[in-house]
Amino acid sequence: MLQVPFIRQNKELVLERLALKNFKEIQIVEEVLALDDKRKKLTLEYDETQAQVNSASKEIGKLMAQGQKDTADLRKSEVASLKEKLQPINEELIATEKLLHDTLVQLPNLPAAIVPPGKTPEENLETGKGGTIPTLYEGAVPHWDLVKKYDLIDFELGNKITGSGFPVYKNKGARLQRAMIQYFLDFNISKGYTEYQVPHMVNEASAYGTGQLPDKEGQMYHIGEDGFYMIPTAEVPLTNIYRDEILKDTDLPVRMTGYTPCFRREAGSYGKDVRGLNRLHQFDKVELVQLVHPDKSYEVLDEMVAHVEELIQSLNLPYRILRLCGGDMSFTSALTYDFEVYSTAQQKWLEVSSVSNFESYQTNRAKIRFKDGAGKPQLVHSLNGSSLALPRILACILENNQTAEGIVIPEVLRPYFGSDKIA
Incomplete structure (x- = not known):
């Protein structure tokens, strides 16, 4: 959430x-x-009226002590x-503050200068790429055919x-x-992230804190009886671990990682571009979240981009990195890099990770702060990144590594998978 003083002092920049x-x-x-302006006017009117009440109340005590009962009664x-005037002023002030808040949260985060x-x-601007697009054998097919051939996924059963x-x-x-x-998870932990297992449902305050509400309410599954929301990403519960907390500057940076299923309604998603694993309502993802000192957030963003790039490189997949243009960014992001891997059988790039700096937009909503060297509370900056979203990574592993003899498993996954091939 943007802050009113910043908007007032930088109105032209905000509009731009x-x-x-x-x-x-x-x-x-x-x-x-x-x-x-209305809030300030009502606050001043309330304070001035309350000051008159306080002053008169003190005077009444003195008048009573002096035996001037008639004047005191007056x-x-x-x-x-x-006091009768105070109540309607206070009620209007409360209503104005609520309307101000409800209006303010409709403004998205401001994009960074770059x-x-x-x-x-x-x-979108391509800022990096790597890997080699493989040449597939003549009988190569898309992943939705491969999973049937090797009995890996059953879409009809789901x-x-x-x-x-x-x-x-x-x-x-x-x-x-x-x-x-x-x-x-092991890769992230080896880089200094702490693993968490978090709830797969969150309350309204948590969804609001990271900016899913009110912007993406229609994209989330809502359990009306309890008021809970199925998480669209582990970013939501991980970030909210520190909601309403004040950290010490020595606690920063906070590095968190976690695996969760993710749930998204994806309303309006139809057609060939959503076939197979390309777009799902439930999918698995490993997430990165950092809470950092404001002066360090763009340095940390670069580190997180490098982290995800190294992870994709380890899978030996062709990829590219895109700096998102203003119109393609999320509501809450100040700067986002998308990672896409190339699906050779589909002959298209598929997004597998977004790494974003939210600056203080989320932490202002969630009230996540730290005490600076002078002991003054300041908002931390929050960042998150997919590390990684599994469906499209799986699609590309299956498609890019298919041979006439089977599907070759990336070397780094073989100790976990227990084999070098699906045959």
Whole structure:
């Protein structure tokens, strides 16, 4: 959530940055400032009236002590009248503060200075690439055919049990999923991240804290009776571990990793681009989250990008790194790098990771702070990254490593999988 003083002091910059993010409701900025003006006016009116009440109350005590009962009674009547004025002022002030808050949360985070202009994924800026796109044998097929051939995933069974977008992994497909999860976690832990197992449902305060509410309410599964939300990513519960906490500067950085299933309604996703594992309602992901000193967040972002790149390189997959343009960024992000791996059988790039710096946008909502050297509370910066999302990584491993004799398992996964090939 943006902060009103920053908006007031940097109005033109805010408007410029929001335009870069292709945000259409620019008038909200003026609405926020007008509501803040009203809040200030009501606060001043309330404080002045309360001061009159306090002053008159002290005077009444003195008058009573001096035996001036009639004058004291008159002042009591005036105090009663002032107190009657206080209540409606206070009620209007509370309503204005709520409306200000509800309006403010409609503004997305501002994109960083190096975010490229653009509105569509085609305008994202490639900042790196690696690996070699393999030449497949003549009989190569997409992963949705491979999983049937080798009995790895049953999409029809998932549809029977739940619905489309809920695949059932089986046999060596389930084992490969487990192997990737364990390898990804071990890789992250070796780099200094602490592993957490977190709930797969969160309350409204947690979903609000990381910016899923109110922006992505329609994309989450909601359990109405209990008011819980199925998590769209482990970012939500991991970040909220420190909601309403004040850390010491010596506690920073906080590095967290965790595996969870993720649940997304993905409303409006249809067609050939969502076939097989390309887009699911439930999928597995290993996540990275860091809480860092504000002066360090962009340095840490670069480190996290390098971390994910090394992980993808270890799987020997062709990849590219994209710095997202303003119009393709998420509501909460200040700067995002997407990783895409090349699906050779589908002849297309598939997103497998996003690494983002949210600056203080999430931590202002979640009230995650630290005490600086002077003992003053300051907002930390939050970052997160997929390390990695499994479905499309699995699709590319299966497709890019298929041979006439079977599917070759990446070397780093073999100790976890227990074999070098699916045949």
